[in-house]
Amino acid sequence: MKQAPQVAAIHDLSGFGRCSMGIVLPVLSAMGNRCSTLLTAYLSAHTAYPPSDRSVFLDLTDRMEPVWSHWEELGARFDAIYSGFLGSVEQIDLLRTFVTRFRGAHTLVLVDPVMGDHGRPYATYTSEMCARMGSLAAEADLITPNLTEAALLLGEPYEAAPTTQAAAAQWLRRLSMDGKRSVVITGLCLTPGQVGAGSLDRTTGAISFAQAPEVPGHFPGTGDLFSSVLLGELLRGRSLETACARAVSFVQCCAAYTLQLDTPLLDGVEFEPLLRQLME
Numbered sequence: 001m002k003q004a005p006q007v008a009a010i011h012d013l014s015g016f017g018r019c020s021m022g023i024v025l026p027v028l029s030a031m032g033n034r035c036s037t038l039l040t041a042y043l044s045a046h047t048a049y050p051p052s053d054r055s056v057f058l059d060l061t062d063r064m065e066p067v068w069s070h071w072e073e074l075g076a077r078f079d080a081i082y083s084g085f086l087g088s089v090e091q092i093d094l095l096r097t098f099v100t101r102f103r104g105a106h107t108l109v110l111v112d113p114v115m116g117d118h119g120r121p122y123a124t125y126t127s128e129m130c131a132r133m134g135s136l137a138a139e140a141d142l143i144t145p146n147l148t149e150a151a152l153l154l155g156e157p158y159e160a161a162p163t164t165q166a167a168a169a170q171w172l173r174r175l176s177m178d179g180k181r182s183v184v185i186t187g188l189c190l191t192p193g194q195v196g197a198g199s200l201d202r203t204t205g206a207i208s209f210a211q212a213p214e215v216p217g218h219f220p221g222t223g224d225l226f227s228s229v230l231l232g233e234l235l236r237g238r239s240l241e242t243a244c245a246r247a248v249s250f251v252q253c254c255a256a257y258t259l260q261l262d263t264p265l266l267d268g269v270e271f272e273p274l275l276r277q278l279m280e
Helices: 021-030 061-073 089-102 127-137 147-154 165-175 222-235 240-261 272-279
Strands: 006-014 034-043 057-059 080-083 108-111 182-188 194-200 207-213
Touching (some): 021 272, 089 127, 165 182
Parallel strands (some): 006 034
């Protein structure tokens, strides 16, 4: 019997609200993977909720290297390394070291360069952090930026974001660093009423697009959900085109289901009852 793929997941954890590790771990586990979790921070609730004097933020930067040093002692090996939000220059540099230490000949390194959304960087992201994230992304086998992050990585204004397949293909090629890495850009709206993603596969050079009906509303954590499903499908041996289409479809399904339930959008998408779909 084949052993479950081993994934090193490097994300923060929010105690309340669905995002980052709270999505990554159940999704990848449901898809048949074993996750080793390296936490960058613990938050009482994700940052889309209104700020509060009672908010708790526990920075775990100084615990990251001791954790992976113990993993090395235990002989840890990974089929994939998957990183999301990183809160400081130091954390970005630590992750670059982690990749160097744990990357094997067949390890897939997926960097979700979480830097911003809706046309602007997050308030905590400085120009130095954006530059360092670009250096980290340059070492990845696959990156999954949204349109805002793609613009930041390319040094382009958000207003120049592509709205056609031809323009999106140009951004994908530029982000691929001449085919050195695969790229998925999320949040592409190429047809009215549709939203999805475009991908470039470095192995074949193929560019493809996947779209689904747009669901009104902003749902925190959908980027984490997308990248987790994408990675799970790739670890099953699916092509990037197929994995991207599955991730687009599942995120849309979860968003539509959330609207039907009429739960607070800030809580994130109701993905848990639909996880069985990913076990197929």
